Amino acid sequence: MIRLQQLTLMRSTKPLFEQADLTINPGEKVGLIGANGTGKSTLLAMLRDELHPDNGSIDFPKQWRIAHVAQETPALDRAAVDYVIDGDAALRSVENELSLLEAQDGEADGHRIGELHATLADADAYTARSRAEQLLVGLGFSEEQMNRPVASFSGGWRMRLNLAQALMCPSELLLLDEPTNHLDLDAILWLEDWLKRYPGTMIVISHDRDFLDGVTQVIAHIDERKLKRYSGNYSAFERQRAAQLELAQAMLEKQQRKRAHLQSFIDRFKAKATKAKQAQSRVKALARMEELAPLRAAAEFSFEFREPERAPNPLLVLDKVDAGYRGTDGEAKIIVRGINFALQSEQRIGLLGVNGAGKSTFIKTIAGDLPPLHGVSRLGKGLVVGYFAQHQLEMLRPDDSPLMHLMRIAPDVREQELRDFLGSFNFPGEMVKSPIAPFSGGEKARLALALIVWQRPNLLLLDEPTNHLDLETREALTEALAQFDGTLVLVSHDRHLLRATTDEFLIVADGKLSPFDGDLDDYRDWLFKAKAEMAAAATEPSANIEPSTDRKEQKRLEAQERQRQSALRKPLEKRLIKLESEMSDLQNEKLLIETTLADSAIYEASRKDELKQLLDKQVVCHQALGKLEDEWMQLQEALEKIQA
Numbered sequence: 001m002i003r004l005q006q007l008t009l010m011r012s013t014k015p016l017f018e019q020a021d022l023t024i025n026p027g028e029k030v031g032l033i034g035a036n037g038t039g040k041s042t043l044l045a046m047l048r049d050e051l052h053p054d055n056g057s058i059d060f061p062k063q064w065r066i067a068h069v070a071q072e073t074p075a076l077d078r079a080a081v082d083y084v085i086d087g088d089a090a091l092r093s094v095e096n097e098l099s100l101l102e103a104q105d106g107e108a109d110g111h112r113i114g115e116l117h118a119t120l121a122d123a124d125a126y127t128a129r130s131r132a133e134q135l136l137v138g139l140g141f142s143e144e145q146m147n148r149p150v151a152s153f154s155g156g157w158r159m160r161l162n163l164a165q166a167l168m169c170p171s172e173l174l175l176l177d178e179p180t181n182h183l184d185l186d187a188i189l190w191l192e193d194w195l196k197r198y199p200g201t202m203i204v205i206s207h208d209r210d211f212l213d214g215v216t217q218v219i220a221h222i223d224e225r226k227l228k229r230y231s232g233n234y235s236a237f238e239r240q241r242a243a244q245l246e247l248a249q250a251m252l253e254k255q256q257r258k259r260a261h262l263q264s265f266i267d268r269f270k271a272k273a274t275k276a277k278q279a280q281s282r283v284k285a286l287a288r289m290e291e292l293a294p295l296r297a298a299a300e301f302s303f304e305f306r307e308p309e310r311a312p313n314p315l316l317v318l319d320k321v322d323a324g325y326r327g328t329d330g331e332a333k334i335i336v337r338g339i340n341f342a343l344q345s346e347q348r349i350g351l352l353g354v355n356g357a358g359k360s361t362f363i364k365t366i367a368g369d370l371p372p373l374h375g376v377s378r379l380g381k382g383l384v385v386g387y388f389a390q391h392q393l394e395m396l397r398p399d400d401s402p403l404m405h406l407m408r409i410a411p412d413v414r415e416q417e418l419r420d421f422l423g424s425f426n427f428p429g430e431m432v433k434s435p436i437a438p439f440s441g442g443e444k445a446r447l448a449l450a451l452i453v454w455q456r457p458n459l460l461l462l463d464e465p466t467n468h469l470d471l472e473t474r475e476a477l478t479e480a481l482a483q484f485d486g487t488l489v490l491v492s493h494d495r496h497l498l499r500a501t502t503d504e505f506l507i508v509a510d511g512k513l514s515p516f517d518g519d520l521d522d523y524r525d526w527l528f529k530a531k532a533e534m535a536a537a538a539t540e541p542s543a544n545i546e547p548s549t550d551r552k553e554q555k556r557l558e559a560q561e562r563q564r565q566s567a568l569r570k571p572l573e574k575r576l577i578k579l580e581s582e583m584s585d586l587q588n589e590k591l592l593i594e595t596t597l598a599d600s601a602i603y604e605a606s607r608k609d610e611l612k613q614l615l616d617k618q619v620v621c622h623q624a625l626g627k628l629e630d631e632w633m634q635l636q637e638a639l640e641k642i643q644a
Contacts, residue, residue, distance in 0.1 A: 001025055003022075101113050173203075180208050207470050210496050217633075221241070305460075306453060321340075321373075322373040323362055350505045360390060365377070387463075388463060425446050460489070478501060579631060590621050
């Protein structure tokens, strides 16, 4: 169990936590959420013992092994697969000691060597390379990449190596800070599946709501320098939070009415001798009344795309196009072949495909960044493209301000109009004229979006636009895209964004572009099947040897197994949904009881019976909630066993 008690931490002059409490039970998977700058990463650093609280305590079993993702990756000549195995530090330590002893020629301690071999067997040392390779395949590495030196990979791929290293480490506590930031959709789906089967306690920070829904069963929310625990996943948290805010608003309004009533009596009768005593008692009552803080107007960010001035139809046509690029030697490297594609006005397309299949290449070809290697690309008259590339932020000029970036594309517009526009994207006051070099990734992403919105595109090409956005800004982008009047082609690992803004899918696979007939759940099944077939192909006998198992029969058996698992899962999933709804209702009822008990009026003698009923109701509510949570945990474990 992890227990945080009366946790207080100051960073410079800013308090991050003030007497915060949180309990996490063994085996729970917790989503840690809160606005940017509230201390999420700092809390993980304290759990790793890299920072220490000013007051309070953090307690969990000392023997627990902690795994986390390193933020730096040295430029090593070591092969990627060996670097991942290094994540199991205890295994490497035993291997090194054994290697030294065996090199001593006759002087070695045979008994100790035997012990070390037994330790290696207990640690599954002989499957370590296989397990590391499976992690790398899941995270999108090819067999060739596994043997490349770490130094040869870009920053994003090195972060994947660090993630694989953390998953390789045997642990009782896994700490993940934005693990999906450098992953595409296929890697996220694999990671989600892996984490569901992780047996230890996990705390994860993420801005991907579908990912949080998939892997968490508890949400810890940092708000007002406190930690509040919510049962259920992120969607359940949203429902409970909305109910609490609504109740808090009602309490605030009730208190304001009561204060106004007391103040009115005081103002009317404080000068009258006959009423002076009563007026004075109300002055004291008013002073004793606890001031409820008004609901913070959550600084919700929102924007909308301006209506396109015109929209050609079709917007563009690709006729027998081969998409790719030319090397420095001028040789053509074709990624996607034979594209026959017409983009119609108001289409909303989500682009699917595994990492490296050619999604970005296809988008760049539409955008005109890459000319077709073969075939013809015809653009509609009046086409205005708004293009957000994966590396869009690198195209911004760090020494220029948001205003200078906008003035570059709108040189004839009054400065005040440009400032007002940037203000709507949360660039207020002097920030609008400050160099963007120190801006956060989210602030730079908002600026890139603002520049696109200003140009009033009728075609939006978005390649992973959410990489640096927090939950609030992602939601703002989702709402803006849902209301966009033009045409959209979207590549994203954010399933919530894809579901909410697109109505058809194309898939890039095997060097071809084709329609995908299904939803994201079907794509997940397709993806896992494709990976299983790739793994099977690697271990199949050579083509000239007849396989021992009939392929059709094997597929039939696999289909039967999927149906069996689905039949087992569905009643459990249905019961889980019902339990989450019941838990949410009980949480709201519990909060209402606690709110009533916090009102001093309930303790008046005339309300003695009402108070007794309320206390009895509180006990019943607490017991019922505990039973539901126990059943929820048991069902989750049953589901995990089925999926395993």
